[in-house]
Amino acid sequence: MRSPVDRYCVMGNPVEHSRSPWIHARFAALTGQPVEYGKRLVPLDGFAAALQAFRDQGGRGCNVTVPFKFEAASLAGRRSARAELAGACNTLRFDADGIYGDNTDGVGLVHDLQHNAGVALAGRELLLIGAGGAAAGVLGPLVEAKPRRIVVANRTVGKAQALVASHAELARAGGVEVSASGLDEVVGRFDVVVNGTASSLSGADVPVPASVLRPGALGYDMMYGPAAEGFLQWARAHGAIGRDGLGMLVEQAAEAFLVWRGVRPPSGEVLAELRRELAK
Secondary structure: OOOOOEEEEEEEOOOOOOOHHHHHHHHHHHHOOOEEEEEEEOOOOOHHHHHHHHHHOOEEEEEEOOOOHHHHHHHOOEEOHHHHHHOOOOEEEEEOOEEEEEOOHHHHHHHHHHHHOOOOOOOOEEEEEOOOHHHHHHHHHHHHOOOOEEEEEEOOHHHHHHHHHHOHHHHHHHOOEEEEEEHHHOOOOEEEEEEOOOHHHHOOOOOOOHHHEEEEEEEEEOOOOHHHHHHHHHHHHOOOEEEOOHHHHHHHHHHHHHHHHOOOOOHHHHHHHHHHHHHO
């Protein structure tokens, strides 16, 4: 007898571009888990209602993308330590006693950087562009990778300062220098520059000068596909290596699958499959 299928989805606005349904379908097939995964476009003022509706319809959990990660954290009755630190959730699990929130973005980014891209972060200098939900989700795991320093640059400096302050204790414990900056005031050159803003989605210009890139640096956009191409072209044009966030997407999805199912899927295999799929 077949097991009943458990329903999950990704919620966001926009969400049509999402490859998460394909990724989770492969995870389910490769692990034998009875999972069905879709995507839901949510009105900008309707996340809480959409979440409740999906839960009422039998949903077991969801991924959360822009711009709802902070709201997702506020709706979770219980949160993981990394979600508490970020103040944002990208993964929600519907338990009998309420909603459990987690943030798998940072783990996904660090795993993609260090294992898939082969870029060791220990002792390096990192620039994180943005201080919204995406940046909040990755700063903690980036600190835990023990680079020499991280600068968080944002248009509104106060948001960057607040994000740095919330991670100050973790940074001190790890001996990592973490500071905030405006976009036009970044000092120094960096080994890794991570774009955690939504500028790629809107086709906006790269929000920092090319002088932040060391020769041979890695320019990493958390977006993927056409949305990331402008940032990647900018990085390559200035002597850096460009990498999109497709690996981060797969790795954070694998961590979310583990949160939901208690099973870790073969993320490397699925990433290789997805890159072949997109190259067709």
